[in-house]
Amino acid sequence: MAGPSSLCVFCGSRxxxxxxxxxxxxxxxxxxxxxxxxxxxxxxxxxxMGVLADAVIAGGGKAIxxxxxxxxxxxxxxxxxxxxxxxxxxxxxxxxxFELADGFVVLAGGLGTLDETLEIITWKQLQIHxxxxxxxxxxxxxxxxxxxxxxxxxxGFAHSGVMELFTVVDTPDEVFAALERAPKPDRRVLTDHx
Numbered sequence: 001m002a003g004p005s006s007l008c009v010f011c012g013s014r015x016x017x018x019x020x021x022x023x024x025x026x027x028x029x030x031x032x033x034x035x036x037x038x039x040x041x042x043x044x045x046x047x048x049m050g051v052l053a054d055a056v057i058a059g060g061g062k063a064i065x066x067x068x069x070x071x072x073x074x075x076x077x078x079x080x081x082x083x084x085x086x087x088x089x090x091x092x093x094x095x096x097x098f099e100l101a102d103g104f105v106v107l108a109g110g111l112g113t114l115d116e117t118l119e120i121i122t123w124k125q126l127q128i129h130x131x132x133x134x135x136x137x138x139x140x141x142x143x144x145x146x147x148x149x150x151x152x153x154x155x156g157f158a159h160s161g162v163m164e165l166f167t168v169v170d171t172p173d174e175v176f177a178a179l180e181r182a183p184k185p186d187r188r189v190l191t192d193h194x
Contacts, residue, residue: 029055
């Protein structure tokens with residue numbers, strides 16, 4: 001995949017304890033703006049979402065936020081983005097973000113980010129899409145996720161090919177090369193046990 005026009009980034013509504021996470025979000029936003037890649041994100045002005053969107057906007061880039069109505073009521077939406085799409089549920093939010101993106105990048109985050117990440121990887125396993133998924137493992141934050149996948153493989157609950165459904169990089173500067181070389185999902189990941 002060369003030159004995505006739009007990337008969905010999953011990330012936290014907190015900045016986390018380690019400033020490296022905010023630095024990674026800021027750098028990714030800068031790179032996206034430089035390349036003219038539109039940001040699709042959760043629409044929040046807080047946490048890593050806000051840091052990322054602010055960096056895209058500061059660099060002259062475009063950003064679309066997708067946010068459920070109940071979070072709008074809490075007034076956490078980012079008012080500086082090009083467009084805010086309001087959904088009626090978290091499920092609709094994830095579907096809309098999927099539809100708007102050519103690929104997915106994961107920064108650090110909490111349960112919501114983990115949910116979004118696992119769902120988009122699962123959809124790839126199920127052959128619903130073949131879009132690249134890149135996880136930025138800042139400071140080893142997502143190493144436990146890799147361990148969980150390896151555990152599922154070792155325990156006989158997943159095909160070894162699930163490790164190829166996403167690419168792990170250490171820094172935002174590696175993201176675009178990883179997007180370009182991401183392998184297509186192997187059908188055996190879905191069917192080898194049938």
